[in-house]
Amino acid sequence: MNSQHKIKIWDISVRIFHWTTSGLISYQLFTGLSKEGPSDTHITIGYCVLGLVLFRMLWGFWGSITARFSSFLRSPSSVINYFIKNQRTKPTFGHNPLGGYAVAAMILSIVVQVTSGLFCDDDLMLSGAFSHLTSDGFTSAANLVHAINSKVLLALILIHLAAITWYQLVKKQNLIKPMVTGYSTDTKITPGRREVKEQPKRAFFLAAASALIVILLIYTQ
Ligand code: HEM
Numbered sequence: 086m087n088s089q090h091k092i093k094i095w096d097i098s099v100r101i102f103h104w105t106t107s108g109l110i111s112y113q114l115f116t117g118l119s120k121e122g123p124s125d126t127h128i129t130i131g132y133c134v135l136g137l138v139l140f141r142m143l144w145g146f147w148g149s150i151t152a153r154f155s156s157f158l159r160s161p162s163s164v165i166n167y168f169i170k171n172q173r174t175k176p177t178f179g180h181n182p183l184g185g186y187a188v189a190a191m192i193l194s195i196v197v198q199v200t201s202g203l204f205c206d207d208d209l210m211l212s213g214a215f216s217h218l219t220s221d222g223f224t225s226a227a228n229l230v231h232a233i234n235s236k237v238l239l240a241l242i243l244i245h246l247a248a249i250t251w252y253q254l255v256k257k258q259n260l261i262k263p264m265v266t267g268y269s270t271d272t273k274i275t276p277g278r279r280e281v282k283e284q285p286k287r288a289f290f291l292a293a294a295s296a297l298i299v300i301l302l303i304y305t306q
């Protein structure tokens with residue numbers, strides 16, 4: 086039998102990752118795509134986003150149940166069932182089957198953005214940590230990928246915001262509150278469901294490892 090209660094769906098690591106990344110990426114896009122272009126803070130904030138997304142990748146393997154890629158990257162048939170067989174009326178535990186792929190696309194686009202950034206150089210004052218290691222041709226290609234993917238990322242974010250607004254207005258489902266508090270009152274409790282556990286020691290270790298990797302990347306160049 087299903088019952089509805091307040092249940093935890095997002096751990097604190099996912100929530101901190103979400104709100105810090107969305108703030109920092111908004112800043113990067115806003116300044117990067119402005120008339121003046123990026124300033125030197127772009128590089129510092131870029132490295133912070135690199136650390137955050139590195140942590141999120143690790144958390145996708147060793148984090149709580151709803152944070153794991155294996156729990157939200159489901160088979161194509163789950164996505165079809167979710168749409169065609171009208172299973173979308175049931176709120177899911179964590180990302181829904183289609184939302185999971187949208188989230189993966191955003192994370193992938195962030196990875197492409199920070200990786201290409203490491204090889205970018207504007208020939209004036211901004212350069213990524215690895216730009217001096219590669220040829221001019223490679224740097225131009227990295228600049229191009231960085232510029233094009235910034236627009237892809239922006240489009241994915243706009244779709245993300247439109248989907249959340251649609252859930253709020255049409256389906257009357259508030260997805261934002263759980264991303265702030267961690268708890269949902271819409272999600273059905275089903276037998277055998279695994280709980281979202283915080284695992285603070287593991288989170289701290291993976292966050293420290295991510296920060297250390299970024300610091301080593303920057304300072305060994
Ligand atoms: C630059 C802006 C943003 C980016 C890059 C972004 C990215 C993401 C990512 C990667 C996730 C998946 C979280 C995870 O599993 O780690 C997510 C989920 C989510 N985001 Fe954002 N986000 C942005 C802005 C926002 C804003 C402004 C809101 C609220 C108004 C929002 C609300 C949500 C919600 C509610 C979810 C959970 C969706 C669900 O229930 O499946 N996001 N976002």
Ligand code: HEM
Nearest residue numbers: 113117118131198199202203205207211212213228232235
């Ligand atoms: C998610 C994080 C990031 C976002 C959203 C972002 C966004 C942008 C945008 C929109 C531009 C202007 C592109 C154009 O139209 O010419 C830009 C330029 C640049 N970015 Fe990033 N960036 C990010 C991370 C990084 C990182 C990690 C680095 C390096 C460590 C970096 C280095 C650069 C450089 C050197 C330029 C100038 C390139 C040129 O003038 O062609 N960025 N970035």
